[in-house]
Amino acid sequence: MNNQIFESVDQYISNLVGHEDDALIATTHSLAEAGMPAISISPNQGKFLQLLALLCKAKNILELGTLAGYSTIWMARALPKDGQLITLEYDPKHAAVAQKNIDRAGLASQVQIRTGKAIDILPQLVEEGAGPFDMIFIDADKPPYTEYFQWALRLSRPGTLIVADNVIRDGKVLDENNTEPAVQGARRFNAMLGANTAVSATILQMVGIKEYDGMAFAIVK
Ligand SMILES: C[S@@+](CC[C@H](N)C(=O)[O-])C[C@H]1O[C@@H](n2cnc3c(N)ncnc32)[C@H](O)[C@@H]1O
Numbered sequence: 001m002n003n004q005i006f007e008s009v010d011q012y013i014s015n016l017v018g019h020e021d022d023a024l025i026a027t028t029h030s031l032a033e034a035g036m037p038a039i040s041i042s043p044n045q046g047k048f049l050q051l052l053a054l055l056c057k058a059k060n061i062l063e064l065g066t067l068a069g070y071s072t073i074w075m076a077r078a079l080p081k082d083g084q085l086i087t088l089e090y091d092p093k094h095a096a097v098a099q100k101n102i103d104r105a106g107l108a109s110q111v112q113i114r115t116g117k118a119i120d121i122l123p124q125l126v127e128e129g130a131g132p133f134d135m136i137f138i139d140a141d142k143p144p145y146t147e148y149f150q151w152a153l154r155l156s157r158p159g160t161l162i163v164a165d166n167v168i169r170d171g172k173v174l175d176e177n178n179t180e181p182a183v184q185g186a187r188r189f190n191a192m193l194g195a196n197t198a199v200s201a202t203i204l205q206m207v208g209i210k211e212y213d214g215m216a217f218a219i220v221k
């Protein structure tokens with residue numbers, strides 16, 4: 001099958017039900033303007049996460065990996081007026097670009113960007129008594145996904161939805177000899193998820209305008 005069909009159908013779907021407003025379009029443009037990588041989720045994936053946040057009736061969302069705030073904006077728009085989203089970003093330049101995008105989207109009072117390594121901030125959140133979060137989206141660097149998931153569990157309650165992006169990696173996760181750190185991180189994460197009795201989980205492979213990849217979904221028991 002020609003991969004072009006996946007892109008065309010993805011576009012067809014977003015034209016119908018994944019409409020991006022000016023704030024989301026400007027957020028995507030800000031990536032190129034700031035010389036940042038175009039590695040945000042797609043519009044349809046953003047809409048999907050927004051629907052999941054609505055389904056969870058999420059009032060508290062945690063995100064790992066902000067980039068320019070594209071996924072942040074999709075999810076934060078599912079929050080009630082008194083809801084909050086905390087997003088963790090290592091790169092101060094990314095955090096600054098994201099802050100502008102979040103301000104432009106009118107979400108400044110509901111979104112807090114915490115700058116630093118997720119692996120350092122997660123214990124701080126536990127220490128502060130943050131959470132439990134209703135939904136957690138893991139989309140930062142891939143090698144420590146397993147450790148991020150363990151911290152996510154500590155910041156959860158029964159029923160929390162944990163989503164992890166990019167866990168299929170163009171199908172490379174099938175290759176146990178692949179040496180790419182991101183692939184090894186995803187393989188280690190997926191194996192842990194399969195054996196984790198604290199959650200009920202699944203993984204969906206995804207095609208579309210982005211590379212062939214997938215997301216993992218886990219509900220805390
Ligand atoms: C794939 S991008 C996030 C995309 C974003 N969630 C979206 O879909 O719009 C990953 C982000 O994680 C950040 N990152 C990398 N290592 C990190 C770390 N150790 N802690 C926190 N963020 C990190 C990167 O700087 C990058 O901005």
Ligand SMILES: [Mg+2]
Nearest residue numbers: 041139165166
């Ligand atoms: Mg991603």
